[in-house]
Amino acid sequence: MTPRVRAAAITVRAATRADLPVVLELRLALLHEHGGSPLYGRLRPDVRRRAERLYAMQLASPDEVIFLAELDGGVVGILRCLAAQGAPLLLPERYGYISSVYVRPAVRRRGVLRALLEAAEGWCRERGLDELRLHNAVENQGANETWEAFGFRAVEVLRARRLPPH
Numbered sequence: 001m002t003p004r005v006r007a008a009a010i011t012v013r014a015a016t017r018a019d020l021p022v023v024l025e026l027r028l029a030l031l032h033e034h035g036g037s038p039l040y041g042r043l044r045p046d047v048r049r050r051a052e053r054l055y056a057m058q059l060a061s062p063d064e065v066i067f068l069a070e071l072d073g074g075v076v077g078i079l080r081c082l083a084a085q086g087a088p089l090l091l092p093e094r095y096g097y098i099s100s101v102y103v104r105p106a107v108r109r110r111g112v113l114r115a116l117l118e119a120a121e122g123w124c125r126e127r128g129l130d131e132l133r134l135h136n137a138v139e140n141q142g143a144n145e146t147w148e149a150f151g152f153r154a155v156e157v158l159r160a161r162r163l164p165p166h
Contacts (some may be wrong), residue, residue, distance in 0.1 A: 010076075010112055015059060015066040019075075023055050024068055026078040030102035037137045039161060052075070067119045069103070069112045077103040079116035083127055092130040096124035098134040115152060 015023055028051060034040040044050060058064055064082035068075050084097040099122055103112045124132060134152065136143040144154075 010072055010110075010115040012067050012072045015068045015069070015078075017056065017059050018065075019068060020021045020052065020056055020059065022068065022075045023059065024052055024076070025080065026102050026104075027100050029104075030078075030100060032139055033102070034140070037139065039139065043163065048104065065120075065123055066100075067116050067123075069116050071107055071110070071112065076107045077101075077112040077116055079113075080122055081120040081123055083124075083129060084133070092129075094127075094129055095129075095131040095133055096120065096129045098132060101134075113146065115149050134142075 028048065032042060033038055035043075055066075058080065059066060061082070064080060067079045067081065069077035069079075078100060079098060080100040082097050082099075084095055086093050086095055099115075101113065101116065103116075121132070124130075131164070132149065132152070134146060137156065138144075138157070
């Protein structure tokens with residue numbers, strides 16, 4: 001069982017299937033917030049239907065967890081963490097991978113992300129994972145600064161190039 005983590009009035013818990021509507025809401029809000037991104041700005045027309053199916057599968061997976069942060073009785077943040085397989089020639093063999101992190105704008109800079117990250121770290125430790133990795137949009141300077149403040153450093157750059165039509 002994943003422990004609850006408290007930081008001030010923030011409570012973090014693992015989401016369940018019953019939380020699918022709020023998981024869908026927050027993760028789609030994250031995508032829409034980055035609508036100008038060359039990767040995340042190209043949403044499929046049926047994104048909501050696809051997302052609902054995908055997030056339901058993620059909630060049922062034994063190798064990942066979706067944490068929800070609650071403040072004053074409402075869900076204000078989300079973080080997905082999974083046990084990922086490392087590259088075959090590199091260590092570690094497995095690591096914790098964080099994705100889909102979103103905190104509602106009205107409560108940012110109040111410790112929500114810290115509480116979510118502490119829960120993810122605990123979940124990873126329970127599974128013997130000793131490294132965390134994540135990706136964030138390169139143009140998001142605020143996210144870059146935030147993750148650096150939490151001790152994450154850039155170790156790789158993902159590059160993309162669209163191919164011209166024939």
